Amino acid sequence: MLRIEGIGKHFGGVPALSDVTFRCREGWTTALIGPNGAGKSTLINCISGILAPDTGQIHLQGLRLDGLPAHRRPFLGVGRTFQNLALFPRLTVLENVLCGLTPQGEPSMLRSLLRLPATRHRERLLRLKALEMLDAFGLTDKSQWPVSILSYGDRKRVELARALVSEPRLLLLDEPVAGLNAEETARIGTEIRRLHGAGLTILLVEHDMDLVMSVSDHIVVLDSGRAIASGTPGQIRSDPRVIEAYLGRMSATA
Amino acid sequence: MPTLSDLLQFLFAGLTNGAVYALIALGFCVVHNTMGIVNFTQVDLVSLGGMFLYSALFLLGLPMPLALLGAVAASALSGALVERLGIRPSRSDDHLVLIFLTIGLSVILRGVMKLAWGKNRMAVPPLTADEPIRLWGATLLPQILWILLLTGGAVLILAWVFRRTALGLCMRGVASNPAAAAIVGIDGGRIRMVSFAIAGGVGGLAGALVTPITTLSYDVGVLLGLKGFAAAILGGFGSFVGAIAGGLLLGLLESLAAAGLSSAYKEVIAFGILLLVLFVRPTGLLGKRKG
Numbered sequence A: 001m002l003r004i005e006g007i008g009k010h011f012g013g014v015p016a017l018s019d020v021t022f023r024c025r026e027g028w029t030t031a032l033i034g035p036n037g038a039g040k041s042t043l044i045n046c047i048s049g050i051l052a053p054d055t056g057q058i059h060l061q062g063l064r065l066d067g068l069p070a071h072r073r074p075f076l077g078v079g080r081t082f083q084n085l086a087l088f089p090r091l092t093v094l095e096n097v098l099c100g101l102t103p104q105g106e107p108s109m110l111r112s113l114l115r116l117p118a119t120r121h122r123e124r125l126l127r128l129k130a131l132e133m134l135d136a137f138g139l140t141d142k143s144q145w146p147v148s149i150l151s152y153g154d155r156k157r158v159e160l161a162r163a164l165v166s167e168p169r170l171l172l173l174d175e176p177v178a179g180l181n182a183e184e185t186a187r188i189g190t191e192i193r194r195l196h197g198a199g200l201t202i203l204l205v206e207h208d209m210d211l212v213m214s215v216s217d218h219i220v221v222l223d224s225g226r227a228i229a230s231g232t233p234g235q236i237r238s239d240p241r242v243i244e245a246y247l248g249r250m251s252a253t254a
Numbered sequence B: 001m002p003t004l005s006d007l008l009q010f011l012f013a014g015l016t017n018g019a020v021y022a023l024i025a026l027g028f029c030v031v032h033n034t035m036g037i038v039n040f041t042q043v044d045l046v047s048l049g050g051m052f053l054y055s056a057l058f059l060l061g062l063p064m065p066l067a068l069l070g071a072v073a074a075s076a077l078s079g080a081l082v083e084r085l086g087i088r089p090s091r092s093d094d095h096l097v098l099i100f101l102t103i104g105l106s107v108i109l110r111g112v113m114k115l116a117w118g119k120n121r122m123a124v125p126p127l128t129a130d131e132p133i134r135l136w137g138a139t140l141l142p143q144i145l146w147i148l149l150l151t152g153g154a155v156l157i158l159a160w161v162f163r164r165t166a167l168g169l170c171m172r173g174v175a176s177n178p179a180a181a182a183i184v185g186i187d188g189g190r191i192r193m194v195s196f197a198i199a200g201g202v203g204g205l206a207g208a209l210v211t212p213i214t215t216l217s218y219d220v221g222v223l224l225g226l227k228g229f230a231a232a233i234l235g236g237f238g239s240f241v242g243a244i245a246g247g248l249l250l251g252l253l254e255s256l257a258a259a260g261l262s263s264a265y266k267e268v269i270a271f272g273i274l275l276l277v278l279f280v281r282p283t284g285l286l287g288k289r290k291g
Helices: A040-048 A070-076 A093-099 A109-114 A117-136 A152-165 A182-197 A209-215 A233-237 A240-253 B004-035 B042-058 B064-090 B095-117 B142-164 B166-176 B178-183 B188-210 B220-234 B240-260 B263-280
Strands: A002-011 A014-024 A029-033 A055-060 A078-081 A170-174 A201-205 A218-223 A226-231 B133-135 B138-140
Touching: A002 A040, A014 A040, A014 A055, A014 A218, A029 A040, A029 A209, A040 A078, A040 A170, A040 A201, A070 A078, A070 B178, A078 A152, A093 A117, A093 A152, A093 B166, A117 A152, A152 A170, A152 A182, A182 A201, A182 A209, A209 A233, A218 A233, A218 A240, A226 A233, A226 A240, B004 B042, B004 B138, B004 B142, B004 B166, B004 B188, B004 B220, B004 B240, B042 B064, B042 B095, B042 B188, B042 B220, B064 B095, B064 B188, B138 B142, B142 B166, B142 B188, B142 B240, B166 B178, B166 B188, B178 B188, B188 B220, B220 B240, B220 B263, B240 B263
Parallel strands: A014 A226, A029 A201, A029 A218, A078 A170, A170 A201
Antiparallel strands: A002 A014, A002 A055, A218 A226, B133 B138
């Protein structure tokens, strides 16, 4: 499904990723873990097109992603959320989710202005779809609120709704539960398992080990920009290299 | 002591100029919102509106309504071309670089206009016969009513595009968060080109409407554009409602300054008040504070 091949990225001579290679299998939830600064977010930014890798290739279902501008990638089925959120704060909840539908209803300037019946019909359908998505996330009551006044947890849900409404084939989740309380974390966990059950391919970057261990089929461990181990949650838990590089360091700093 | 009919006369003059400033201010705001820069080619897009109207009338021999429509469309196209051929090839997102680029393009546009239409002042006829209308003792040119009417119409159309169409939603998305816009699949380059086209359209409309009252020359937009820029700042750069309010307020201030003192000082007084407003409220009347 997603093939990461020999990805390298430098920031002013400092290597952030070097020769990272792994695969995300179709329908699997793959977790990317590692200490802070290991290059997890850099890698996700390369996949979604915010950064261009210096070396290596990224393939999604045989199509080469690297080299495409970021705004083309949602059309190929790449959806994502951000660690620190990337919403449209001045737009309402509904408008944010409607923007997520751009790949389905890219408005041509003329078609948008001429208001042909077919365009209007399609816009109505898209709106309905966005409203359904809000309903599924329990955001119906707040659909007309500007995002800037929502709680952090609600914003995280709006961002997930916006990513999902476009029906991505690959969903990139960058620390979806960072900053959330236990109850909200459990809710996101349930949501990830539901999406997994529905057959979505997910790449998850997360520090919350309980969540990672409970939702992942496969785990890739990054340390200092290198993939040092990969395997099932059980294998990763008992891998001495992982314990040394990641868990050991965490307990040392705790 | 000015009489009531004098005041009415100045009020209408102020509103008319204000409407033109408001249109130009809207052009500045549209580009500022999607790119974060001041687009100095805006002033030339105003001149171009008048030039295109002149050519549509006398070169192509079109009837007035068609000529006006054509002038606005041609100005909008010019705006889009400025972005596509002048701004985008720089591949820069450094605001300072882009602003200087618009200054350079503005000089080039004025050069092109000088070559194409010459340096002489030209006269454009008003939209309809200039038989003055009398209203409570004040004398109004029909063109003044056309300016107010068409400006109102343009503002309503813009509001509809931004609030009700998918294109408007994408534009507001880019204005709100360009990185997030890219991640949901919105092509920022296309949206920036559309914003330049809108800036060209409203600027061109302003130029086509006002040049029958003033005169037309290749640099007529410079002073008008400066006033539109001031109006945009007065309203809080970026706010559409602020741009309209700022335009009307600046027009009225100028006009009342001319009525109360002398028309020779109207610009000094208007810009003096602009400075005072900004001392008290640096974000403009309706601007949002940063942060």
